[in-house]
Amino acid sequence: MDENEKKLQEKFIQLKKYLDKGDKKRFRKTYLDMHFYDQSTFYLTLNKDERLSIYTILEPDEMGDMFDTLEDDLPEIPEYLNEMNLTYASQMLNDMYDDNAADILEHLDKVEIERFLGQMPRADANNLRGLLHYDTETAGGIMTTDYVMFHEEETAQEAISNLKKFAETAETIYYLYVLDNHDDLVGVMSLRDLIVLDDNAVLKDNMNSDIITVNVDADQAEVAKVFRDYEFLAVPVVDHSNQMVGIVTVDDVIEVIDDESLQDYSGLAGVSIDETVQDNPLKAASKRLPWLITLLLLSMITATLINHYESLLAEASILAVFISTITGTAGNAGTQSLAVAVRRLAVEEIDRSEFFKLVVKEFLTGFITGVVTGASVLLLVGFWKHNFILGMVIGLAMCAAITVANLAGSLIPMLMSSFGFDPAVASGPFISTLSDLTSVLIYFSIAGMFLQSFVGA
Amino acid sequence: MDENEKKLQEKFIQLKKYLDKGDKKRFRKTYLDMHFYDQSTFYLTLNKDERLSIYTILEPDEMGDMFDTLEDDLPEIPEYLNEMNLTYASQMLNDMYDDNAADILEHLDKVEIERFLGQMPRADANNLRGLLHYDTETAGGIMTTDYVMFHEEETAQEAISNLKKFAETAETIYYLYVLDNHDDLVGVMSLRDLIVLDDNAVLKDNMNSDIITVNVDADQAEVAKVFRDYEFLAVPVVDHSNQMVGIVTVDDVIEVIDDESLQDYSGLAGVSIDETVQDNPLKAASKRLPWLITLLLLSMITATLINHYESLLAEASILAVFISTITGTAGNAGTQSLAVAVRRLAVEEIDRSEFFKLVVKEFLTGFITGVVTGASVLLLVGFWKHNFILGMVIGLAMCAAITVANLAGSLIPMLMSSFGFDPAVASGPFISTLSDLTSVLIYFSIAGMFLQSFVGA
Numbered sequence A, B: 001m002d003e004n005e006k007k008l009q010e011k012f013i014q015l016k017k018y019l020d021k022g023d024k025k026r027f028r029k030t031y032l033d034m035h036f037y038d039q040s041t042f043y044l045t046l047n048k049d050e051r052l053s054i055y056t057i058l059e060p061d062e063m064g065d066m067f068d069t070l071e072d073d074l075p076e077i078p079e080y081l082n083e084m085n086l087t088y089a090s091q092m093l094n095d096m097y098d099d100n101a102a103d104i105l106e107h108l109d110k111v112e113i114e115r116f117l118g119q120m121p122r123a124d125a126n127n128l129r130g131l132l133h134y135d136t137e138t139a140g141g142i143m144t145t146d147y148v149m150f151h152e153e154e155t156a157q158e159a160i161s162n163l164k165k166f167a168e169t170a171e172t173i174y175y176l177y178v179l180d181n182h183d184d185l186v187g188v189m190s191l192r193d194l195i196v197l198d199d200n201a202v203l204k205d206n207m208n209s210d211i212i213t214v215n216v217d218a219d220q221a222e223v224a225k226v227f228r229d230y231e232f233l234a235v236p237v238v239d240h241s242n243q244m245v246g247i248v249t250v251d252d253v254i255e256v257i258d259d260e261s262l263q264d265y266s267g268l269a270g271v272s273i274d275e276t277v278q279d280n281p282l283k284a285a286s287k288r289l290p291w292l293i294t295l296l297l298l299s300m301i302t303a304t305l306i307n308h309y310e311s312l313l314a315e316a317s318i319l320a321v322f323i324s325t326i327t328g329t330a331g332n333a334g335t336q337s338l339a340v341a342v343r344r345l346a347v348e349e350i351d352r353s354e355f356f357k358l359v360v361k362e363f364l365t366g367f368i369t370g371v372v373t374g375a376s377v378l379l380l381v382g383f384w385k386h387n388f389i390l391g392m393v394i395g396l397a398m399c400a401a402i403t404v405a406n407l408a409g410s411l412i413p414m415l416m417s418s419f420g421f422d423p424a425v426a427s428g429p430f431i432s433t434l435s436d437l438t439s440v441l442i443y444f445s446i447a448g449m450f451l452q453s454f455v456g457a
Helices: A003-019 A022-035 A036-043 A048-057 A059-066 A075-084 A087-096 A098-106 A111-118 A123-132 A154-171 A191-195 A220-229 A250-269 A281-308 A310-315 A323-347 A350-384 A388-416 A428-456 B003-021 B024-034 B036-043 B048-057 B059-068 B079-082 B085-097 B098-107 B109-117 B122-132 B154-168 B189-197 B220-229 B250-269 B279-307 B311-317 B321-346 B352-386 B388-418 B427-457
Strands: A148-151 A173-179 A185-190 A232-237 A242-251 B150-152 B175-179 B183-190 B234-238 B244-249
Touching: A003 A036, A003 A048, A003 B024, A022 A048, A036 A059, A036 B244, A048 A075, A075 A087, A075 A111, A075 A310, A087 A098, A087 A111, A087 A123, A098 A111, A098 A123, A111 A123, A111 A250, A123 A323, A148 B048, A154 A191, A154 B189, A173 A191, A173 A242, A173 B175, A185 A232, A191 B154, A220 A232, A220 A250, A220 B250, A242 A250, A250 A323, A250 A428, A250 B220, A250 B250, A250 B321, A281 A310, A281 A428, A281 B321, A281 B352, A323 A388, A323 B109, A323 B250, A323 B279, A323 B321, A323 B427, A350 A388, A350 B085, A350 B098, A350 B150, A350 B279, A388 B183, B003 B024, B003 B048, B024 B150, B036 B059, B048 B079, B059 B085, B079 B085, B079 B109, B085 B109, B085 B352, B098 B109, B098 B122, B109 B122, B109 B189, B150 B154, B175 B189, B175 B244, B183 B234, B220 B234, B220 B250, B234 B279, B244 B279, B250 B321, B250 B427, B279 B311, B279 B427, B311 B427, B321 B352, B321 B427, B352 B388, B388 B427
Parallel strands: A148 A173, B150 B175
Antiparallel strands: A173 A185, A232 A242, B175 B183, B234 B244
């Protein structure tokens, strides 16, 4: 525990004392002086009675500031909302940034959502309904409508004084969006640009009219790319008629980047990691089993294939010794190739000509790694068993198996992506189980051809 | 290509025309109106002659704005710097944000670095030398010293008017750092907080004195965690005597998050993905081969083990049929367990008691998945081969192999982490190759015990 954490723990103990003694005034002072995230850490340590009593101490908007920093998919959130007085909860949701409120509501059922929305002013409720309507993983799903806008004819001085009003509600006041008479977005300006202007300068003459926007339906990964490239703190979101409907802010993009990388990572491992961290063994097992059993069935096909070659195995039981070496190594190569392909698909757009080039490249990479690995295993087996024909059979099989595994590792995610599926679903375990099958087929075909030579040698 | 890209392509064509015709004035206007990132995209399309001519059109600070957005590890950067006039290049580096300039210099050798630093004012050169001294992946390695600071006795009005001076050079002006007479950091304030203050309000009375800082030696992953939790746009960095030495801004943290997740992902696949995207097949193969050959050697141990059981295999060649099913399935389970463990280690600090709990949990999860998968394979083999004793042997072996693989998948990264190694290095391919070995050992031991029963059945 470092210095910061220690100080925080002491504050938490103090806060609980105030709560026990009913010292509302001191509680408010200490609590409200903390960062919102620390407030939320404190809140999560409370039991139900303690929570019920802080709802009477804090105003809904103060509670909302803290709820803005809570993870929206925290499983306890519906419970928290239901233990609050309905008016209090609705007011709190209404006082939150609308993107965060929508993220929370998304985890409730329709009836519950309407219970809360019914208590809000109609315009606010409709605004939230609008946000709930967008897919979670699109620009619309992560945007807020609480942004700062000015008319293009306003002067710097007017803008700065109006900004003070926005400072209460807008999610960021550091980017200002400039509209014309038709409410079309015609310019963007940073507060940094604004602050150095002369008082009488007109926004129109000083704004940046080369505006980078994202479409409301754009995938969240695309939105993240804009932030990475341009290093913005916020980006305007427009609908199909190019009307501005909201902004995405950088804090939400950090969540998106975490989400996306976790999805890729989980995909590669064939397990949904985000859900298993807090689960008990039974729940964790129930989440991992579907993939395992599916892959088990696929590997049973491999078993049938080996079974088909049983007479070959009976004649040369030495062949069994190298099954796992060949399937294992080809599987490892396939996993490498898969990871490179999925990553590339995540960061680039790949058109048809690129696609072909990449698959050829991966084929060649597979062939080169196959030749080197095959030659190594030829020597290893040759010297070990004093049988270089057997070594050649194993080496050839390994070379071919690795080449095929590399090809599969890149081709499968690329095909999936071009048919509109998420390539990250083609997991490492899937590729290596599939590659077991092709490896065994290659191995026994080659062994069959040379059977007389190496058994006789 | 979408609308934005099309417009950009047209601008690029226009810019090249101006460059060919030597129309400096029009070139400057069009170029400087673009976003810095678009400027850099344009710059990267130029050949050497074109680049040499834009160095005569643009001022060093204008070139620096663009260089601020270039990837610091772009292999061509040393070439670009060397083709510039030395004074021009030094001036440009000096005009850049110091963290970005340091990131670029880091990729040069000492002699080259001193050539550029020698042309700068001594204080600026020393500042950069100071930054170069920190490890790349620490707070010091990603921080900038271009931040906004005020004295605690200043009023809001004074601060805002002073802010205009900072707006030229500071990397962000949205967070203001408040110092006392001893230059100690005593408060933080956002520009949002400042802008709503009355003109005569004193900073001291309105700043936030509950300051979250990071230590200059803190790992970059730790810094990223602070940004995730608190949703800051910048965080102050302090040295061991708690003196403020710089700030880390959110754009650098996005790079850190990308870096860290790429490292985890690459680790899981046993390949360094960041390096292979642009490589030719030969280079890609040379990067993948070290892991593959290492794992091949490990899998040869498994082969020796199977070889040891050759007499068993000769008696019951049916055993060979299920080798790949057992090793494959256990490898898949081990990969899942590894991914969960590595991810958990990345997001949480785990102490000794937690460690034990997690390993027990993973053991139980492995056992449950093992029992279910083992029972499935018992039935599959039993019905297929009309031999439930054989089915039981395979099922038992699979259950035990999965349990052990799960245990290894969680125990190995945790042990690595507690001995101070990066757990992400324990790759999926490593765990599955290791698990091949234990699976084979388990399989043949169990099969040996029941040999008479299932061969006789």
